[in-house]
Structures are given as C-alpha cells and as structure tokens.
Amino acid sequence: MTVLSIAADLWRQAFARKWFLVLGAAVTLFLIGIALTLRLDVVDGALSGLRLFGRPTTVEITAVDVALRPIFKAAAIVIYYPFTLFLIALCAEFAPSLLAPGRIEHMLSLPVRRWELVLGTYLGVVGLSALFSLYGAGGLCLILGAKTGVLTLRPVFAALLGTVSFAAVYSAMVAAAVLARSATSSAGVGIALYFAGVLAGYRTSLASMIRAGLPRQAFEAVTSLLPRISALGTVASDIAGGRAVSTAHVAGLIVGFLAFAAAVLAAAVWGFERKDF
Amino acid sequence: MGSVDHRSRRWPWLAAALALLLGGAWLMSRGERMPARQEVEVNMPRSMSPADRHRLSLRKRPPAFVVPRPAPDDPAPLPPPPQVRDPLLLAMPGTVKTVAIVVEANALRHSPVGELLLDCFMGAGEDNELSRLRSKTGLNVLEDLDRVAVADQTYLLSGRFADTQWAEVFPGMQAQSPSPNTRLWKGQDAAPPVVVWKNQIVIAGRSESEIMAAADRLEGRAPAIPPVIAENDSYGEVYGVVNSATIAGIFERDRPDLAARLKTITDQVKLHVDASHDVGIVADANGNDPAGALDLAKTLGGALALGRVAAQAKGNDDLAAFLDHASVRPSGSGSFRVELALPLDYVQAQLKDCPGRKPRPAGTK
Numbered sequence: 001m002t003v004l005s006i007a008a009d010l011w012r013q014a015f016a017r018k019w020f021l022v023l024g025a026a027v028t029l030f031l032i033g034i035a036l037t038l039r040l041d042v043v044d045g046a047l048s049g050l051r052l053f054g055r056p057t058t059v060e061i062t063a064v065d066v067a068l069r070p071i072f073k074a075a076a077i078v079i080y081y082p083f084t085l086f087l088i089a090l091c092a093e094f095a096p097s098l099l100a101p102g103r104i105e106h107m108l109s110l111p112v113r114r115w116e117l118v119l120g121t122y123l124g125v126v127g128l129s130a131l132f133s134l135y136g137a138g139g140l141c142l143i144l145g146a147k148t149g150v151l152t153l154r155p156v157f158a159a160l161l162g163t164v165s166f167a168a169v170y171s172a173m174v175a176a177a178v179l180a181r182s183a184t185s186s187a188g189v190g191i192a193l194y195f196a197g198v199l200a201g202y203r204t205s206l207a208s209m210i211r212a213g214l215p216r217q218a219f220e221a222v223t224s225l226l227p228r229i230s231a232l233g234t235v236a237s238d239i240a241g242g243r244a245v246s247t248a249h250v251a252g253l254i255v256g257f258l259a260f261a262a263a264v265l266a267a268a269v270w271g272f273e274r275k276d277f
Numbered sequence: 278m279g280s281v282d283h284r285s286r287r288w289p290w291l292a293a294a295l296a297l298l299l300g301g302a303w304l305m306s307r308g309e310r311m312p313a314r315q316e317v318e319v320n321m322p323r324s325m326s327p328a329d330r331h332r333l334s335l336r337k338r339p340p341a342f343v344v345p346r347p348a349p350d351d352p353a354p355l356p357p358p359p360q361v362r363d364p365l366l367l368a369m370p371g372t373v374k375t376v377a378i379v380v381e382a383n384a385l386r387h388s389p390v391g392e393l394l395l396d397c398f399m400g401a402g403e404d405n406e407l408s409r410l411r412s413k414t415g416l417n418v419l420e421d422l423d424r425v426a427v428a429d430q431t432y433l434l435s436g437r438f439a440d441t442q443w444a445e446v447f448p449g450m451q452a453q454s455p456s457p458n459t460r461l462w463k464g465q466d467a468a469p470p471v472v473v474w475k476n477q478i479v480i481a482g483r484s485e486s487e488i489m490a491a492a493d494r495l496e497g498r499a500p501a502i503p504p505v506i507a508e509n510d511s512y513g514e515v516y517g518v519v520n521s522a523t524i525a526g527i528f529e530r531d532r533p534d535l536a537a538r539l540k541t542i543t544d545q546v547k548l549h550v551d552a553s554h555d556v557g558i559v560a561d562a563n564g565n566d567p568a569g570a571l572d573l574a575k576t577l578g579g580a581l582a583l584g585r586v587a588a589q590a591k592g593n594d595d596l597a598a599f600l601d602h603a604s605v606r607p608s609g610s611g612s613f614r615v616e617l618a619l620p621l622d623y624v625q626a627q628l629k630d631c632p633g634r635k636p637r638p639a640g641t642k
Contacts, residue, residue, distance in 0.1 A: 044579025045586055046605075060616075061578030061605040063585050115290075204309055224302045231309075242601075249308040259301030266294035273287045 002112055006120025007127060010094060014128055019090055023132060031139040040064075040147045047148070064148045069241045075140055076158035076240035079133050080233045084166045087132075088194060091125045091170065092187035095177030115269045122174050122265060129166045133159035158240035161232055164257050168227040169193050171261035175268035178275070194229060201230025227257045319602060319618035321557040322513035322549035329512035337361040360501070363508055364478060365435045368491040369428045371502040378517030378548070379426040379506060383436070385514045386419055388552045389621055395419075397631035414445040426517075428505060431482035431491065438476045447471060459492050461485075513559075515550035521562065535576060542569040556619035567611045574613040578605040599623050 014020045041049030047067040060067070098104065098121050107117055137159035145151035169190050176189035199206065203223040210216040232253050238245050325333075338361060369377060385391040399405050411417045416438065423436040443452070443462065450464040450471070462471040463485075472480040472492045480488045493499035506517055521543040525536040543564040551557040564570050585600035602618030 043575045044583050046575070046578035046582035048575040048578055061574055061607070062603065063582035063600070066585075066601055224306055225298055227301075228305050228309075231305075246308065252304045252307045256301040256303075256305030259297045259304060263294045263297035263301060266290045266297060270287055270290035270294065273290065 002116045003120040003123060006112070006117060007124035010121055010124030011128065013094075013097075014124075020128075023086075023090070024135075027132060027136045027139070031136070031143060034140065035143045038143075038147065040144075042148050045150065064150045065152055065242065068144060068148070068150075068152075071144070072140075072152070072155045072158070073237050073241035075137060075155050076162075076236045077233070079137060079159045080162040080165065080236045083133070083136075084129075084162055084169070085191070085194060087129050087166055088169060088173070088190040089187055091128070092173060092190060093183040094125050095121055095174045096181050096183045096186055099177060099181045114272050118174060118178070118265060118269050118272055122171065125170055126163065126167045129170075130160065130163040133162050154242065155240045158236040161236040161239070161254070164254055165197075165227065165229050165232050168229075168257045168261045168264075169197070171264040171268070175264050175271065178268045178271045193226070196223075197227045197229030198233075199223065199230075200226040201228040201233070203228075225260075227260050228253060232257065319555040319557040319620065320551050320553060321616055321618070322516075322551040322559050323614075325509060325512040333363060333508055333511055336363045336365075338364055362501075363511065364474075364495055365424055365426060365433055366504045366506055366508055366511060367501075368433055368474075368478060368480060368495050369426065369504045369506060370431070370487075370491070371505060373429045373505050373518070374520065375429055375523045376517065376519045377426070377428040377505040378515065378519070379424055379511065381423075381514045382425045383420075383423045385552055388514065389554060390552045390556055390619075390624055393624060393628050397628045414442050416441040416446060430484070431480065431487050433481075433491070434479040435477060438473070438479065441476070443473055455489070455492070456496060458496065461489070461492075510547060510549075513549040514552040515548065517548055519546045519548055521545055521564075532580070535573075535580070538569070538573050538576070542566050542573050555621045556624065558617040558619070560615045560617075561612060562615070563612045565611050567609060570611045570613055571607045571609070574605045574607040577613075577615060581605070595623055595626055 039049075039051040040047060041051075042064055043061075045064055046061050047064045048061045098107070098117065108114070134156060137155040141151065141153060141155055172193045173186045173190040177183075177186045180186070200223040203220065207216055207220050207223075210219050235245055235250050235253065365379065386395065399407060407418050417440075421436045421438055421441070422434060424434070426433040426435075443460065447462045447464070447468075449466075450462040450468060453461045453463065455461055458475045460473045462473065464470075469481050469483050470485045470488060472488045474480070474492055474495050478495065480491045482488045490499060494502070510516055521539050524543075524546050525539040528536040528539065539562075543562040545563060547561040547563070549559045562570070562573075581600055581603040585597050585603070588594075588596035588600060599617075599619060602616070602620070604616050605613055606616070607613040
C-alpha cells in the first residue's frame with residue numbers, strides 16, 4: 001500500500017507539470033485528428049477506399065486488418081523508439097527530486113522503508129509510461145475499430161512492450177539518481193543505456209565484426225547483460241504488423257527485461273540503504 | 278551490533294541484484310542465434326522483367342518460309358524483311374472462345390514449386406512413367422519440353438525434340454510431309470492429328486484444318502495476325518487470357534450474382550503467374566464499364582476478405598495466410614487487377630502428405 005501511495009503521489013506531481021499536460025494534449029489532438037480527417041470505405045471487411053483530409057487516396061482493396069498493418073506497425077515503432085526516448089528525458093527529474101535535500105529527510109521521518117520509496121517512485125513513472133502508451137495505441141485501435149468494424153489489440157500489445165523497454169531503462173535512471181542525485185546524470189544514463197540496448201539487440205552480428213579474442217569476448221560479456229532494446233522493438237513491430245512471433249522468444253525477452261530492471265533496482269536499494277541522510 | 282545487523286540486511290539486495298542480472302542475461306540470450314523469420318515477399322508478375330525480355334529475345338525467329346527475292350531488273354519494291362517472332366505465340370490463333378494459356382514447363386519444372394510437384398506426383402526414383410517414356414521414345418519430358426500451350430481445343434508444345442522417335446510416340450499413325458519442315462501424323466481411328474514442326478513445335482487438336490493453319494502461320498504462308506497472347510504479355514511461368522464467361526463459371530454455383538456481373542462487366546482476363554520462388558498470381562480483368570468494374574472490384578475484395586475471416590474462424594490458418602496476400606486494385610478506367618500469392622511454405626505444407634509420393638529408395642537424397 002505504501003508503494004502505491006508513493007506512486008500515486010508521483011502521478012499527482014506529474015500531472016501538475018506542464019510537459020505532461022502537453023504530452024497528453026498532443027496525443028489527444030493526434031487521436032482527434034485521425035478520428036475527424038480519416039474516412040475509410042469498408043465493404044464486407046475489405047478496405048475499398050481511403051480519404052485523408054478529404055482527399056481520396058488510391059488503395060488496394062484488401063482485408064481491413066491487412067490494410068491497416070502498416071499504420072499499426074508505424075504506430076508501434078513511434079511508441080517504442082522516439083516516444084520512449086522522449087519519456088526518458090521527461091522523467092529524468094522524478095528520482096533525483098525524491099532525494100532532494102529536505103524532501104528525503106521528510107520522507108524518511110515517515111513510517112516508510114527505503115526500498116518502498118525507490119519502488120514506489122519507479123512504479124509511478126513506469127505506470128505513467130504505460131498510461132500514455134496505452135492511451136495512444138488503445139485510442140488508435142478504438143478509432144480505427146469504430147471506423148472499420150474490425151478491432152485488433154495488436155498495437156496495444158506492442159505499446160506494452162514499449163513500456164517493458166522503458167521499465168528496464170528507467171531502473172538504471174533510478175540507480176543513477178541514487179548515486180549522483182542529478183537529473184542530468186539520470187537522463188544521461190538512461191539515454192546511454194537506451195542506445196547501448198539498441199546495439200545489444202544486434203550483438204551477435206556486431207560481435208562477428210570485432211577482432212576475435214579478448215575484445216570480442218569483452219563485448220559479448222558486457223552486451224549479454226544489457227536489455228536487447230532493438231530485439232524487443234522488432235518483436236513489437238512484428239506483433240503490430242500481424243506477423244507471427246515465437247512466444248518462447250518473446251517471453252524470454254520480457255522476463256529478461258524485467259529481471260534486468262529488478263536487478264538494477266535491487267542494486268539501487270542497496271546503494272540507497274548505505275546512504276546517510 | 279546494530280550497525281552490523283543493518284549492514285548484514287543490505288547484502289541480500291546485492292546478491293539478489295547479481296542473481297537477477299545473470300538470470301536476465303541468460304533469458305535474453307535464449308533464441309538470440311535463431312535465424313530471423315524472413316518476410317514473405319512474393320514477386321508479383323505485374324510487367325515484363327528484363328529476364329523475361331531476354332528470354333523472349335532468344336526465342337524470336339524469322340518465319341521459316343522465305344519469300345524468294347525478286348529478279349534484279351524487277352521494278353517492284355523489295356518486300357519488308359521478315360519480322361522475327363516467338364514461334365509458339367505465332368502459331369496460336371488470333372482469338373479464342375474460352376482460353377489461351379502458355380505454361381513455361383521447363384522454367385516451372387526447375388522452380389521450387391515444380392520440384393515439389395514433381396516429387397509429389399512422380400516420386401524420386403528412376404522407375405517412373407517419364408523415365409519409361411524416355412527409354413522408349415527418346416523424349417525426355419523433364420528436359421526437352423520447354424512450353425505447353427492450350428488455345429481452346431488446340432494444344433501446342435515447344436522444345437528440343439531432335440532425339441524423339443515420333444513413330445514410337447504416335448504408334449499406329451502415318452506421317453506425311455506437307456512441307457519440308459512439317460510432318461503431319463494421322464491415324465486411321467479417331468486419334469487427333471498431330472503436326473511436328475522442325476522438331477521444335479508439336480501441334481495437336483481435333484481439327485486438322487486448325488492445326489494446319491497453325492503450321493501455316495509458323496511457316497509464314499498464312500497472313501500474319503496478332504496472336505491472342507501478345508509477345509509483351511509473355512512473362513511469368515504461366516500466362517494467357519481467359520474469357521470472362523469461363524471465369525464466371527467458377528462462381529456460378531456459389532455466387533451466381535457475382536458470376537453474372539463478371540460476364541457483363543468484363544470481356545476477358547489476362548493471367549500471369551510467377552513461380553520462380555513463392556507463387557504470385559496476377560489477373561487483369563478488362564471491361565468497358567468503369568463504374569461497374571469498380572463496384573465489382575469492391576465485391577471481389579470483400580469476398581476475399583470474408584473468405585479470409587471465415588478461414589481464420591474455422592482455424593484454417595494455411596488458407597488464411599494464403600488470403601493474407603490477396604488484393605484487388607481498380608484502375609478507374611473499367612479494368613481492375615486481382616493479386617493472389619501462394620507462399621512457398623504454404624505450398625510445402627499443402628504437399629507435405631502428398632498422396633502421390635512414392636517411397637524414396639534408401640540412400641537417395
């Protein structure tokens with residue numbers, strides 16, 4: 001309960017900030033724009049005409065869900081990559097503000113354990129990421145579902161994978177905040193881990209380009225520990241695009257990401273416990 | 278003491294972190310070296326490729342019958358040089374009532390789909406009908422035969438038949454030589470007559486006049502007419518034209534409304550199939566009613582989409598995957614194009630339990 005209270009408190013802080021309101025408004029405007037300007041002509045479950053801003057666009061007459069796959073795929077990629085990067089920058093301040101002088105002493109004077117503080121902050125931010133991803137992807141699914149009569153949740157699953165990816169990155173941002181108490185270093189660690197994770201997704205092909213021996217072994221050892229952000233991104237895009245994915249592979253990636261996040265959070269708690277305030 | 282207790286409480290966090298990090302690394306590494314699934318990208322035969330053009334250029338020949346040059350003092354202008362043409366297409370009639378289709382038998386036989394079909398229906402052993410035919414007549418169907426064509430009730434084969442003993446192929450039939458390049462095989466009974474032209478093209482049909490007319494076109498004795506399949510349309514592994522009434526017959530029982538509209542709105546359907554890897558099928562329906570064609574295209578698109586949903590609902594994933602690639606593209610000028618694709622994986626799955634497959638002899642690949 002304490003963890004949830006801390007997360008709820010963080011949500012109150014977030015919605016008081018104008019950047020989060022801007023983000024919410026931008027997603028809402030995008031959804032309203034799609035709802036008002038896109039006209040789809042559907043005959044017996046096949047998309048036979050498309051009008052964007054009143055201009056007819058030549059389309060192949062094909063099954064609606066097949067025709068919408070590129071749109072869902074594009075939405076999944078936008079949510080997974082640029083949106084996650086945007087969230088890293090936007091949420092970098094939360095964890096350092098938790099440890100800000102004055103506030104941390106106040107929090108520790110309450111009957112709250114240190115790990116609850118870390119976990120509450122972490123879950124609050126990851127919950128925000130999930131909320132915005134689900135709002136964007138779910139809204140798009142509902143609007144296109146209402147216009148075509150074909151409802152698919154594939155983009156929502158893809159958006160949730162984006163949240164899993166952000167969860168892994170944000171755990172490292174929390175750990176950085178515990179060590180350095182700086183929003184800049186938290187954001188820096190988040191962005192560095194994000195790009196390192198993108199590279200880690202291609203580690204097997206990249207390793208073959210590195211000289212065999214110690215350098216390659218070192219590269220493989222380091223990247224084996226990192227979340228494979230690009231690999232999960234490919235899975236997200238495949239799910240949104242209607243391609244079959246290996247359940248075992250996806251489950252391994254998701255649990256692996258969550259294990260990485262839990263490991264880094266545990267290290268952050270360990271560091272937090274050692275600090276004197 | 279209290280400090281020691283506090284410190285000892287911290288280490289489980291670090292131990293858990295290490296264990297989780299290693300566990301996570303192991304989980305994420307699983308399946309990392311699996312080859313990525315390739316996106317199915319079917320090559321749709323929408324137009325003539327450079328390879329198709331090259332193939333056509335290799336086939337083009339001048340007519341066999343050469344008009345004698347006029348005497349040097351003859352004031353009449355020289356006739357234009359004979360036009361080089363694809364002999365098989367040249368032999369085909371100018372119009373058909375039902376269907377004119379050419380199958381690139383040799384290309385198909387060497388395609389992945391052809392290999393699967395051969396394996397399925399002929400088996401891998403040496404002792405099959407084709408090898409018996411080869412030993413008896415010298416005709417190696419798998420290598421000598423290049424193309425098979427059908428124009429209504431006339432059948433044409435092209436290839437290299439120099440080693441074929443035609444008397445063995447047509448037992449009981451007598452050969453005549455209407456021209457130096459042509460052998461006409463006729464039987465006493467109702468067996469259809471056959472023309473063999475330069476050991477390159479075989480023409481069979483119910484009507485002797487029709488097959489002789491085809492031979493005349495090949496020889497250049499008959500006036501040149503545009504063949505029913507234009508040379509520019511000779512691309513893919515299967516190509517041709519089908520009368521819309523013939524296509525409508527497929528839908529007559531289940532969708533009589535659709536069949537009736539097909540007949541009235543479209544004249545004929547041009548068909549192209551590419552089987553070089555996955556099988557791509559393109560059908561161009563031509564008509565002269567733009568509004569009707571658009572309406573028909575929408576109906577066909579809807580029927581394909583409904584078929585896909587029905588296949589998914591019945592758990593027929595193979596059929597649903599096949600219809601995934603189905604689309605209809607109206608042109609807005611009275612014609613529309615239907616595209617279908619058979620991914621090779623789908624064909625393999627369909628032929629997995631082929632009833633015609635014979636057991637392979639031990640030790641063969």
